[in-house]
Amino acid sequence: MPGNGFDGPMLSCRGLRRSYGQRLAVDGVGFDIARGETYGLLGPNGAGKTTTISMVCGLLARDAGEVTVAGRPMCPEATDAKAAIGLVPQDVALYDNLSATENLHFFGRLQGLQGKDLDRRVAEVLHIVGLADRADEHIDTYSGGMKRRANIAVGLVHRPELLVLDEPTVGVDPQSRNAILESVEALGAEGLSVLYTTHYMEEAERLCDRVGIIDEGRLVAEGTRRQLVAQVGAGDRIDVSGTGDLDALAATCADLPGTRGVDRRDGGVVVRVADGPASLAAIVDAAGRVGVAIAGIELVEPDLEDVFLELTGKALRD
Amino acid sequence: MPNPVAVTQFRAARLIAAVDLRRRFRNRSFLIQAIGGPLALATIISLAFGSGGGIDATIGVADADGSPLASQFVEGVTQADTGDLRFERVEGPDDARAQVDDGDLDAAVVIPAGFAATLSGDEPGAVEVITEPDSPIAAEVARSVAGGFTARVNAARLAAATTVAGGGALPPDDELASLELPVEISQSGTGGDVPPAAYFGPAMALLFLFLLVGALARDLLAEQRLRVLDRVRAAPVRDTAILAGKAASVVAIAVVTLGVIWAVTGVALGADWGDPLGVALLIVAVSLTIAAVSGLVAALARTENSADALATFVAFVFALIGGNFVPPGALPEALRRLSLFTPNGWALQGFAELSVGGGTAPDVITHVAVLLAWAAVCGAVAAVVLPRRVGSKQ
Numbered sequence: 001m002p003g004n005g006f007d008g009p010m011l012s013c014r015g016l017r018r019s020y021g022q023r024l025a026v027d028g029v030g031f032d033i034a035r036g037e038t039y040g041l042l043g044p045n046g047a048g049k050t051t052t053i054s055m056v057c058g059l060l061a062r063d064a065g066e067v068t069v070a071g072r073p074m075c076p077e078a079t080d081a082k083a084a085i086g087l088v089p090q091d092v093a094l095y096d097n098l099s100a101t102e103n104l105h106f107f108g109r110l111q112g113l114q115g116k117d118l119d120r121r122v123a124e125v126l127h128i129v130g131l132a133d134r135a136d137e138h139i140d141t142y143s144g145g146m147k148r149r150a151n152i153a154v155g156l157v158h159r160p161e162l163l164v165l166d167e168p169t170v171g172v173d174p175q176s177r178n179a180i181l182e183s184v185e186a187l188g189a190e191g192l193s194v195l196y197t198t199h200y201m202e203e204a205e206r207l208c209d210r211v212g213i214i215d216e217g218r219l220v221a222e223g224t225r226r227q228l229v230a231q232v233g234a235g236d237r238i239d240v241s242g243t244g245d246l247d248a249l250a251a252t253c254a255d256l257p258g259t260r261g262v263d264r265r266d267g268g269v270v271v272r273v274a275d276g277p278a279s280l281a282a283i284v285d286a287a288g289r290v291g292v293a294i295a296g297i298e299l300v301e302p303d304l305e306d307v308f309l310e311l312t313g314k315a316l317r318d
Numbered sequence: 319m320p321n322p323v324a325v326t327q328f329r330a331a332r333l334i335a336a337v338d339l340r341r342r343f344r345n346r347s348f349l350i351q352a353i354g355g356p357l358a359l360a361t362i363i364s365l366a367f368g369s370g371g372g373i374d375a376t377i378g379v380a381d382a383d384g385s386p387l388a389s390q391f392v393e394g395v396t397q398a399d400t401g402d403l404r405f406e407r408v409e410g411p412d413d414a415r416a417q418v419d420d421g422d423l424d425a426a427v428v429i430p431a432g433f434a435a436t437l438s439g440d441e442p443g444a445v446e447v448i449t450e451p452d453s454p455i456a457a458e459v460a461r462s463v464a465g466g467f468t469a470r471v472n473a474a475r476l477a478a479a480t481t482v483a484g485g486g487a488l489p490p491d492d493e494l495a496s497l498e499l500p501v502e503i504s505q506s507g508t509g510g511d512v513p514p515a516a517y518f519g520p521a522m523a524l525l526f527l528f529l530l531v532g533a534l535a536r537d538l539l540a541e542q543r544l545r546v547l548d549r550v551r552a553a554p555v556r557d558t559a560i561l562a563g564k565a566a567s568v569v570a571i572a573v574v575t576l577g578v579i580w581a582v583t584g585v586a587l588g589a590d591w592g593d594p595l596g597v598a599l600l601i602v603a604v605s606l607t608i609a610a611v612s613g614l615v616a617a618l619a620r621t622e623n624s625a626d627a628l629a630t631f632v633a634f635v636f637a638l639i640g641g642n643f644v645p646p647g648a649l650p651e652a653l654r655r656l657s658l659f660t661p662n663g664w665a666l667q668g669f670a671e672l673s674v675g676g677g678t679a680p681d682v683i684t685h686v687a688v689l690l691a692w693a694a695v696c697g698a699v700a701a702v703v704l705p706r707r708v709g710s711k712q
Contacts, residue, residue, distance in 0.1 A: 057552045079323065079554035087552040089545040097341055106337045110330055110553040154549065 006071035010035045010162050010193040016055050016065035025051040027217040030065070033162065038184070038194040040208030042201065042304060044314075048217040049197040050090070053164050056195065057087050070161055083111060086160030090167045092147040093154075096140040100131050100150045103139065104157050111158035125153040129183060145176025152183060162193045169203065181206060201304040211304060215312045229302050232310040235260055236276030237300040238283055241268035244292035252286040268296075276301070327559040334550065334563025339570055351530055352575045356522035357582055363522070364515040364587055375456035377463070378408040378417055378426035378448075385434030391467055392429070403459065411446065418448045424456030425449045427464045433471075442472055515589035516673035517666070520600075521642040523579045524662050527572050527608050528636055532629025534568050535616035539625055542707075557705045565609045565697075572605035592672025596679040600672075603689035604665040610693040611661070613700030617707055636660045641667075661692045 009032040016029040026048040033039040041049050054060035056067055058074045058081065067074040072081040094103045104122040113121060126132045129149040139147060148168060155163055165184065169177040184207055188194050198204055204211045205225055212222035221228055240249070246269055253271045254262045258279050263270040273279040276299040287294050308314075342348045379395055381388045395405040406423070408414045414426035428446040436443030445464040449457035541547040550560055580597060583589040591597045611632065619625035637643060639653070640662025657663030668685030671677040 054548070057548075059548050059551050076551075077556055079326065082552060082554045085552060087549060089548055091545045093545040093549040095337065095341055095546065097344055098337070102337075102340075106333065107549065107553065109333050110550065110555055112326070112554070 008068075008071055009033055010037070010070055011039075011056065011195065012066075012068045013052075013056060014066045016052060016067070017063045018051050018055060018060065019063055025217050026055070028065075029214065029217070029219045031212050031219060031222055033193050033195060035161075035193055036188075036191045037209045038188040038196060038207055040204035040211040041195065041197040041214055042199065042204045042211050042308070043197075043214035044199050047199075047214045049199075049214055050166055051217075052214070053087075053166055053195065053197060057085055057164055058082050083158070084161045086155035086158065086163045088152050088155035088163065088165040088168055090170055092139070092151045094139050094147070094150060097138055099136045099138055100126065100142075100153065101135045103150065103154055107154045108157045113158055121157055121159065125156045128156065128186075129153045130179070143176075144171070145173060145179065148172055148176055148180060149183070152180065156187075160192075162195065163187060164195045166197050167199070168196075169198070169200065201308070205304055213304075213308055213311060215308075220311045221307070225304060228304065228307045232307050235272055235274045235302060236279075237302065237306070238271045238273060238276055238280060239268060239296075239298045239300060240271065240283060240287065240292075240294060241296045242287065242292045242294040244287075245290050246292060248290040249287055249292045252290055253283055256282050256286065326554065327556055330553070330555040331559040331563035331566060334555075334560060335566035335570065338564065338567035342567070342571060348530075348533070351526055351533070352571060353578055356519075356526040356575065356579055359525075360515055360518045360522040360579065360583060361587065363518045364583075364589075374402040375424040375453060375459065376404045376406060376422075377456055377460050378406050378414045378423040380408045380410050380414040380426060380428040382410050382431045383429045383433040384431070387434045387471070388429040395427075395463060411448075415448055418450050421450075424453035425460035427460050427467075436471075436475070442475060443468070515583040515587035516591050517670060519579045519583035519587075519589055519591070520576065520669045521662075521666055523576050524604065524608075524640075524665060525633060525637045525642045527575055528611070528633035528662070529630065530571070531608060531612040531615055531633065532626040534564075534571075534612045535619060535625040535629060536622040538564060538616045539619065539622045543622070558701075561613070561701065561704055565613060568609035568612050569602075569605045572608045573601055576601045576605065590673060591669060592676065593678040596672045596677065596682045597669070599679055599686050600665060600668045600682055600689070603686040603693070604661065606693040607661045607665075607689050607696070610696035610700060613704060614696040617700045617703035636662045639663065640665075661689055664688045664692075 011031075011033040013032070014030045016026050017024070018026045029048070029052050031039065041052065043049050051060065055062050055065070056069075056074065058067075058076050058078050061076055067081075069081040069084045072078065072084065074081040094100075095106070098106070101122060104125065105118060108118045108122060123132070126135045129152055131146060131149055131153065134142070134146065139150060142150065152165070152168065155165070163184075168184075169180055172180065181203065184194060184196065188207065188209075194207075196204070196207055210222060210224055211228065212219050213228070214220070221231055223231060242249075246264065246267075250262045250264045250269045253259055253269060256271075256273075256279065258274045259271060260274060261272040263272075271279070271283060280297070280299060284294065284297065342352075379392045381392045392407055396407050398405065408417060408423070408426065411428045411430070414423070414428055417423040418426050426448040428448065430444070430446055433443045433445070445468050447457070447460045447464050449460060538547075541550075547560070551557065580591055580601070584591065612629075615625055615629050615632065619628050639656050640660035641654075641657045642662055657667070664685045668682040668689075671681050671685070675681070
């Protein structure tokens with residue numbers, strides 16, 4: 001519960017390991033989340049994100065490792081540690097022939113809320129997710145976006161200290177997706193600790209203070225975006241579009257100092273370099289030498305997609 | 319002082335059961351399956367069997383022989399107290415045939431002229447039975463009555479032949495024709511004056527409840543697939559409390575279904591299920607069994623569809639063997655014994671013991687104990703396997 005005197009990390013995971021038969025789904029994952037921090041677990045489908053949060057939330061027994069939530073040990077039988085977590089599963093995990101209010105009352109009561117406190121809190125979260133005016137309608141009458149918002153509301157109803165969201169925007173239309181991201185940003189700004197799993201790089205960049213990159217069950221790197229970029233030395237990217245002998249331009253750029261790689265693309269060349277501003281003039285000069293007329297040139301700083309590519313050798317959506 | 323964790327888990331189980339019940343009783347198709355279906359089927363079958371559980375038919379008896387033996391037979395059957403099964407004397411074979419054709423009689427038995435003389439002859443006599451296709455049960459009764467009579471006559475012929483073979487003298491024909499061959503006709507149905515709804519009410523309720531087992535198991539697996547179960551398990555609730563809550567809701571559904579059908583068949587169809595305490599004990603015991611079987615199906619099924627298929631298989635096998643469609647009394651002995659390998663069989667024989675046999679609660683203690691044993695065994699297997707399927711040990 002808030003203010004229980006524990007001033008360590010809100011969530012601490014150490015050496016989490018879990019197998020399904022012969023398949024090792026999570027292998028030695030460990031990370032901490034500070035109070036008020038939004039931590040993103042970024043990885044492609046099947047990377048082990050859901051298995052990790054299932055162990056974090058006490059849904060799944062661990063083969064090895066430890067989890068503490070605000071200092072309280074988590075296991076499937078834990079009650080104190082579970083009470084501190086609000087889980088928002090990837091699917092709309094609600095009873096669809098009950099209303100949003102009825103779902104919130106049920107899950108709120110399971111968490112120990114009752115009476116006027118429960119009524120008040122249900123009204124609050126309905127307001128937070130913008131469903132107050134449709135609160136008494138059955139979930140199966142809601143649009144997809146409304147269902148997702150109701151799904152988040154249930155995770156918030158008992159005032160958790162740590163909100164765990166498992167890919168909450170998968171299959172959601174852009175408008176609803178934006179509304180969900182704004183809600184998570186607002187909750188983070190209010191000081192709620194958040195564990196957010198996603199395979200969308202832009203969501204992790206937008207929402208998360210720190211990101212853990214997970215692939216094939218292992219946490220391969222973690223830190224702020226800047227730290228991750230620096231850690232892997234992903235470098236910059238220069239996108240050149242133009243007309244002329246683009247193959248010759250690609251070959252010339254590959255020999256320039258500071259070039260890490262060159263990709264020939266339709267109507268242009270992508271050059272990965274250690275220092276973008278330093279390489280820019282040399283690339284323009286090379287284009288002139290091989291007779292390419294530049295239509296556009298763009299310096300792009302590395303993002304988490306590039307970091308993931310550097311670390312794993314594959315794209316996030318592979 | 320109560321253990322606070324136990325109190326919390328009990329409260330959680332109660333909440334889970336309550337929300338399950340609320341969801342199900344809002345579902346129209348569930349209500350049809352749990353209440354409407356068994357009531358409708360019990361009513362239809364009960365009406366088909368008639369209000370007294372016996373045969374409602376009129377059978378004509380014609381004496382073309384005119385012998386004392388034939389007169390004795392006609393007098394015997396027409397004076398027998400057979401409830402709704404009536405025997406009427408008719409003038410002769412032609413009259414009998416005409417009345418059966420017109421539908422005034424459902425069947426007729428005719429003692430032909432010269433029948434008594436066959437007692438001393440070489441050829442056995444034949445009694446004619448006139449039937450019509452619309453009354454197959456009356457036809458069977460008429461054949462049975464005629465068969466019974468000719469069997470007695472043939473026994474008398476055999477005695478006469480034995481006497482002759484032993485060197486004795488055959489009595490004169492008029493003496494033979496005056497032999498007293500008593501006629502006994504009794505009717506047995508599902509239980510004398512007990513309306514068949516007292517049997518088919520619980521029988522149909524159990525059939526539909528076992529069919530519902532599939533829906534209940536499927537719901538649990540769907541909750542797992544949609545991760546609603548994960549959300550419940552993410553609360554401070556243990557797997558045992560979740561399973562207890564789910565089981566409690568199934569028990570409540572079965573108790574409500576059987577209770578409603580008990581009340582409605584009593585009020586609307588005049589069915590007396592017997593000693594209320596015995597009925598209540600059986601209802602609770604069989605409801606616990608249904609909940610345990612539901613858990614077992616959920617534990618064994620790999621998918622929601624396989625839960626449905628498995629439950630349907632179990633429901634029909636139990637129903638066919640257990641006597642949901644035919645009272646155990648009407649089953650051959652071997653099948654009647656086989657019915658005791660099913661919970662339906664024990665439950666229905668318990669209900670029949672109370673309604674037909676006029677038993678009281680102590681008379682169904684064995685039935686209740688066997689049902690509780692079924693519940694314990696199925697429940698134990700489900701309790702071990704289900705957490706591996708839907709709980710933290712998966």
